[in-house]
Amino acid sequence: MNFKHSTTSMAIALMVLSLISVTSIQQDxxxxxxGMTITATADKGSDTITVTGQTIxxxxxxTFRVTSPSGNNVVAVxxxxxxxxxxxxxxxxxxPTWTEDGFYTISAMQAITQSSLYTLEVLVEVTNRMVEExxxxxxxxxxxxxxxxxxxVTRDAGIEISAETEMGSDTITITGSTDRMxxxxxxxxxxxxxxxxxxxxxxxxLNGEFTSVITTGGPLWTQDGIYTVTAQQFASxxxxxxxxxxxxxxxxxxxxxTIAAMILAVSIIxxxxxxxxxxxSIMPRY
Numbered sequence: 295m296n297f298k299h300s301t302t303s304m305a306i307a308l309m310v311l312s313l314i315s316v317t318s319i320q321q322d323x324x325x326x327x328x329g330m331t332i333t334a335t336a337d338k339g340s341d342t343i344t345v346t347g348q349t350i351x352x353x354x355x356x357t358f359r360v361t362s363p364s365g366n367n368v369v370a371v372x373x374x375x376x377x378x379x380x381x382x383x384x385x386x387x388x389x390p391t392w393t394e395d396g397f398y399t400i401s402a403m404q405a406i407t408q409s410s411l412y413t414l415e416v417l418v419e420v421t422n423r424m425v426e427e428x429x430x431x432x433x434x435x436x437x438x439x440x441x442x443x444x445x446x447v448t449r450d451a452g453i454e455i456s457a458e459t460e461m462g463s464d465t466i467t468i469t470g471s472t473d474r475m476x477x478x479x480x481x482x483x484x485x486x487x488x489x490x491x492x493x494x495x496x497x498x499x500l501n502g503e504f505t506s507v508i509t510t511g512g513p514l515w516t517q518d519g520i521y522t523v524t525a526q527q528f529a530s531x532x533x534x535x536x537x538x539x540x541x542x543x544x545x546x547x548x549x550x551x552t553i554a555a556m557i558l559a560v561s562i563i564x565x566x567x568x569x570x571x572x573x574x575s576i577m578p579r580y
Contacts, residue, residue, distance in 0.1 A: 330356075330412040331433035332402045338427035341388040343418055349404055352376040356404045360386055363396030363529060388423050395421045395477065396528050417530070421477065452532040453479070455525045457539050459546040466508040466539055466546065472498050472527055479527045481506055486519030511544035518542045 332347035349356065352375075360370040369391045376382045392398070397417040404412045414434065419426040455470035468481060475498045483492035491514040498504045508523070515521075520538050527533040540547040 329434040330402065330404060330414060331431065332400075332414050332416060333431040334400055334416045334418050334428055336418060336425040336428040338425070340425050341423065343386045343388070343400070343425055343428070344383070345386065345400060345402070345416075346383045347381070347402065347414075349376050349380045349382070349412065351404065352378060352380045354404055356382055356402055358384065358386075359401045359403075361399045361401070362392070362394045363398060364394060365399075367391065367394075369398070388420055388425060392420055392423050397530055419474065419528075426474070453525055453527050453535055455523070455535055455537055457523060457537045459539060461546065463546045464509060464511045464544065466510060466523070468506045468508060468523060468525070468537075470504055470525055470535075471502045472504070472533070473502055474498070474527060474533070475500060475502055477527055479504060479525050481508070482524045482526070483508060484522045484524070485514070485517050486521065487517055489514070491515055491521070510541055510546065515541060515544045 330347060330349040332345060334343055334345050336343045345358065347356070355373050355375050358370070358372040358374075359368055361368055369389070370386050372384050372386070374382045374384050386400070397419050400416050400418060402412075402414045412434065414432045416430045416432050418428050418430070453470060453472040453474075455468055458467040458469060459465070470479070472479065478495050478497050481492075481494040481496065482490060485491050492508055494506050494508065496504045496506045518541065521541050522536050522538055524534065524536040
């Protein structure tokens, strides 16, 4: 047996095994470390949106696309290479093509492999080509160093409403609040059959609160049942909400009115039955 040849073969085998082990470890590490984080910030009244972020992979560029609120127009695109730490930063200027008011979608995309693609989106509000105060983060990082997070917003996004009524009244008072004071709110009332019976528009106060009084009755309010009051400020679901009011003969029906009526009827029948039984028990026997 050639001892030298045997030693050389063993060394080559160990080297191949080591390469396979190192490759396997790297693949496992990459599988355990995936994702990207982006943050969009802007000052109120500014025309500049700053986007920063970090990605696990620094070998491919990050591509950006800014889409209008309607989704019909791409108003800006960009591409940037992450540094050695996977960090990146870019800016978008609100230009003449940003004609729509509302929430613009900033998408960040990075192709890691042919079958792996990171895509993140954040929303930034623009009114009259000026940016509202913004600080929002979106992440899908999954590493031991970076904790996975969902969208973080520095404000309580959204709109809320409630209906205040009185039994037998012909008015509905809608009160609500929003965190966007620059845009009016449209209130729409829809009858049980789907017909629109009332439309109103109200401007939020400086604290975001708003109030509107809706008068019921008339030829459009002839159907009995549940009427839906919807408040919408933007196309986003966070800024669209609704509440319901029960209407009968053009007047407001109290909440749980049917149940209350049933309880009252049962109570009356019980009283009559007890009274009748008492009368029978006190009648003289012959």
